Every structure is written in C-alpha cells, then in structure tokens.
Amino acid sequence: MTDQSPVTRAVPTEVRELLVGRIRDVPDFPKPGVMFKDITPLLADPRAFTALTEVLAEICRESGATKVVGLEARGFILAAPVAVRAHTGFVPVRKPGKLPGMTLAQSYDLEYGSTAIEMQEGGLTPDDRVLVIDDVLATGGTAAAALQLVRRSGAAVAGVAVLLELDFLAGRERLLPELDGAPLEALLRV
Known part of the structure; x- marks a missing residue:
C-alpha cells in the first residue's frame, strides 16, 4: 500500500490565493453551529473557476482516469468541466430516484x-479508471459510498480529488480504507 499521509496538491501560490479568496464562510447554515463553505463566489469568477478546473483536470490526466464521477450536487459543477478538459467521460452520482433506468444504489x-x-448501470465498465470529484470532503461518507459504487460496477478507482478538505471532521480517515492505496488529493485544507 502507498503512503497514506495527508496529500495536498502543490497548488501555485497565486492559484491558491485566488481560490481561498473566493470561498465564503456562512455561519449557521444549513443549521445552527455549522460553518458552511460557500463556493458560489468562486464559481461566479471565471478566472478562479478556470484555474480550479485546470488543476483538477491535471489530477485527472495524471491519474490515468477514463471517467470522472461527480457527486451531487456541487461535485457535478466541478466534475463536468474537468471531464471535458481532461477528455474523459462524466458519470453523475445522485440521490435516490433522480436517475432514469436501472441504477446501482449504495447506502451509507x-x-x-x-x-x-x-449511479446508472452501464455508466462505468471494467475497462474504466475512475476519479471521484467533489467540492468538499467532510465526514467522507458520500465519497466512500461512491467508491463502493465504482468498484461494484467493475471499474478501478484512480483516486478522489476535492477542492476543500475539512480536517476537523476526519473524513480522510474514513475514506482511506475505501481508497485501498489510491490517492486522495485536496487542493485546500482547513
């Protein structure tokens, strides 16, 4: 197994400052005591959104991924342009009942x-290497369930990439066993 130490992508200082400067803290959302990390200002800034997409696409290319899985809902916003930029397919992972046709489900x-x-059946094949992308790694439950879906489809896990990791929620520790040596890359950690 590879080194499981925390990995934060070496993001150029200018890009890091651009991203950090456009993530807004919203206290008590969606419930009291929660400090929500709002990436809407980042998405609204074409320079910041492009820079984020480029860094994530670089991770995708380096991983050898053939498909990108985006987690509902903000993971879709990041994963779809990454898939286009990295010349891979995009597969959405959604809440139950939101996808037509036969689906694979994973509870957590x-x-x-x-x-x-x-996830729709047939979206991934045993020939695929999959990079899972989301905006924030919090407790790791959704990402772990997505990795289980990827493996159940027969595809290989290329890794997980997130914009922001909330260290105090220990999602990395929950996710590492599901990664089985594949990398977890967080561009920013708080």
Whole structure:
C-alpha cells in the first residue's frame, strides 16, 4: 500500500490565493453551529473557476482516469468541466430516484440515520479508471459510498480529488480504507 499521509496538491501560490479568496464562510447554515463553505463566489469568477478546473483536470490526466464521477450536487459543477478538459467521460452520482433506468444504489450511515446514492448501470465498465470529484470532503461518507459504487460496477478507482478538505471532521480517515492505496488529493485544507 502507498503512503497514506495527508496529500495536498502543490497548488501555485497565486492559484491558491485566488481560490481561498473566493470561498465564503456562512455561519449557521444549513443549521445552527455549522460553518458552511460557500463556493458560489468562486464559481461566479471565471478566472478562479478556470484555474480550479485546470488543476483538477491535471489530477485527472495524471491519474490515468477514463471517467470522472461527480457527486451531487456541487461535485457535478466541478466534475463536468474537468471531464471535458481532461477528455474523459462524466458519470453523475445522485440521490435516490433522480436517475432514469436501472441504477446501482449504495447506502451509507450519517450521524443520525442513513441515506443512499445511486449511479446508472452501464455508466462505468471494467475497462474504466475512475476519479471521484467533489467540492468538499467532510465526514467522507458520500465519497466512500461512491467508491463502493465504482468498484461494484467493475471499474478501478484512480483516486478522489476535492477542492476543500475539512480536517476537523476526519473524513480522510474514513475514506482511506475505501481508497485501498489510491490517492486522495485536496487542493485546500482547513
């Protein structure tokens, strides 16, 4: 197994400052006590959004991915342009009941209860190497479930890439066993 130490992509200082400067803290959203990391200002800035897309596309190309999986909902916004830029396919992973046709479902536990995500059958094949992309790695539950879906489809995991990792929620520790040596890259960590 490869080194499991924390990985943060060596993002050029100018790009790092551009990204950090466009992530807004929103206190008490969606509930009291939560500090929400709002990436909407980053997405609204074409220079920042392009820089983010380029860094994530570089990770995608380096990983040898043939497909990019984006996690609902902000992961879609990041993963789709990365797939275009890296010349790969894009496969959405959504909440139950949002995708037509036959789907694979994976449940996972939340702090109080459980939920599930789904992916269309046939979106990934055993020939695919998959990079999972999301905006934020928090507790790691959704990303871990997505990795399970990728493996159940027969595809190989190329890694996980996120814009922002919230260290205090220990999502990396939850995700590492699911990665089985594949890299987890966070562009920013707080």
